[in-house]
Amino acid sequence: xxxxxxxxxxxxxxxxxxxxxxxxxxxxxxxxxxxxxxxxxxxxxxxxxxxxxxxxxxxxxxxxxxxxxxxxxxxxxxxxxxxxxxxxxxxxxxxxxxxxxxxxxxxxxxxxxxxxxxxxxxxxxxxxxxxxxxxxxxxxxxxxxxxxxxxxxxxxxxxxxxxxxxxxxxxxxxxxxxxxxxxxxxxxxxxxxxxxxxxxxxxxxxxxxxxxxxxxxxxxxxxxxxxxxxxxxxxxxxxxxxxxxxxxxxxxxxxxxxxxxxxxxxxxxxxxxxxxxxxxxxxxxxxxxxxxxxxxxxxxxxxxxxxxxxxxxxxxxxxxxxxxxxxxxxxxxxxxxxxxxxxxxxxxxxxxxxxxxxxxxxxxxxxxxxxxxxxxxxxxxxxxxxxxxxxxxxxxxxxxxxxxxxxxxxxxxxxxxxxxxxxxxxxxxxxxxxxxxxxxxxxxxxxxxxxxxxxxxxxxxxxxxxxxxxxxxxxxxxxxxxxxxxxxxxxxxxxxxxxxxx
Numbered sequence: 001x002x003x004x005x006x007x008x009x010x011x012x013x014x015x016x017x018x019x020x021x022x023x024x025x026x027x028x029x030x031x032x033x034x035x036x037x038x039x040x041x042x043x044x045x046x047x048x049x050x051x052x053x054x055x056x057x058x059x060x061x062x063x064x065x066x067x068x069x070x071x072x073x074x075x076x077x078x079x080x081x082x083x084x085x086x087x088x089x090x091x092x093x094x095x096x097x098x099x100x101x102x103x104x105x106x107x108x109x110x111x112x113x114x115x116x117x118x119x120x121x122x123x124x125x126x127x128x129x130x131x132x133x134x135x136x137x138x139x140x141x142x143x144x145x146x147x148x149x150x151x152x153x154x155x156x157x158x159x160x161x162x163x164x165x166x167x168x169x170x171x172x173x174x175x176x177x178x179x180x181x182x183x184x185x186x187x188x189x190x191x192x193x194x195x196x197x198x199x200x201x202x203x204x205x206x207x208x209x210x211x212x213x214x215x216x217x218x219x220x221x222x223x224x225x226x227x228x229x230x231x232x233x234x235x236x237x238x239x240x241x242x243x244x245x246x247x248x249x250x251x252x253x254x255x256x257x258x259x260x261x262x263x264x265x266x267x268x269x270x271x272x273x274x275x276x277x278x279x280x281x282x283x284x285x286x287x288x289x290x291x292x293x294x295x296x297x298x299x300x301x302x303x304x305x306x307x308x309x310x311x312x313x314x315x316x317x318x319x320x321x322x323x324x325x326x327x328x329x330x331x332x333x334x335x336x337x338x339x340x341x342x343x344x345x346x347x348x349x350x351x352x353x354x355x356x357x358x359x360x361x362x363x364x365x366x367x368x369x370x371x372x373x374x375x376x377x378x379x380x381x382x383x384x385x386x387x388x389x390x391x392x393x394x395x396x397x398x399x400x401x402x403x404x405x406x407x408x409x410x411x412x413x414x415x416x417x418x419x420x421x422x423x424x425x426x427x428x429x430x431x432x433x434x435x436x437x438x439x440x441x442x443x444x445x446x447x448x449x450x451x452x453x454x455x456x457x458x459x460x461x462x463x464x465x466x467x468x469x470x471x472x473x474x475x476x477x478x479x480x481x482x483x484x485x486x487x488x489x490x491x492x493x494x495x496x497x498x499x500x501x502x
Contacts, residue, residue: 012084026216037174038133082429109407111152233407247282274300284319297323331384401441
């Protein structure tokens, strides 16, 4: 038996239980598995606690921490921020001398929030695999963490950043310790009925249904993004670097994982999967050649879909790509320049057609209410999203009110304009519940009403609502199609009728 120290890793809840939420259980604790690779290879005992599949994780977490060297936690924006704070406080109260380390997108850009709250002894900035292992070594040896690159610390009340750590490729990182993953709780949760509202669940491939959903798995195949979008914190966290597992190697890994864990769909949980056409083609061709029967989905830029040649797109479809998400972001060329996204917005229909014509489902993201954005621009985006939804019925043309994410150029602009921004763990934990608290984004009242009606129209057009009798749903769906095509959302009589019926 190993005599090395125990490390405890915790992934906070992604969904707010007060809203009756659960989160799709194909979202695995990849963040924890990635940083566990180095210590696991050296013989450290690693305990993973994922609050998203455990009913009451705190007792087990506290027990595991009793004789641990450290507690490591990771979070992105959303309810994870709130839950992570509460759990870290509970651990600190029980074990005040246990070192607590935080990492992930959100702590990386606001390390002072965690350090000043007393729930972190150090915060990892950006890519965490190598930094985490160095922290483990330093703590075991009793060395000062100021000598570890890639950290934020609090010293004499002042925020201190140690030497920056360069972004490295996957070949320089320890292997992911998949043996630490007990996949059965994730499988059971995906197949269970009656979980209520499930967030972040991808549309099923053709042939699957709620009665028999596919079992899904998730994987990081790349890190970072080369884009310089003003609304995203990736440019500052990753220095616009993009590192990825090579295509043939990725195909072999996907096939190996499927054989080991027995899943049907694979979600690439990457910021920008499709940067390299050569990688995408090599992955697709090798996956098909291997005979691995797998559905997969990922994110890809509009520009990439337009750039890829016909053979590459054919290879993606043949290998099992069932869904590709595209960031459209805004409906006007002027705002595209302003946010530095540079989507050829007039060519979006051609990009979508290149995918849908091959049987690949598409999804688009749009944002309204950027700092300083004029109402005419917001209306243009809403109309463009509606037009896209009508033209590509199966496309999830989702419109979100802007959220000011720390560590972004748009966050700085929102502060300059005097926006009232979140500042506490509770506020940050709620700020991405866009359907529940969209008032955080200053939108013109008429536009806000139209946006909410657009959301209902999209659901009616897709026939995904169960309200009212069949004839009324059919009528409402027809009217919704007309509204989407024309971009007219006033006097929603059909929606009111459905509300009265239900």
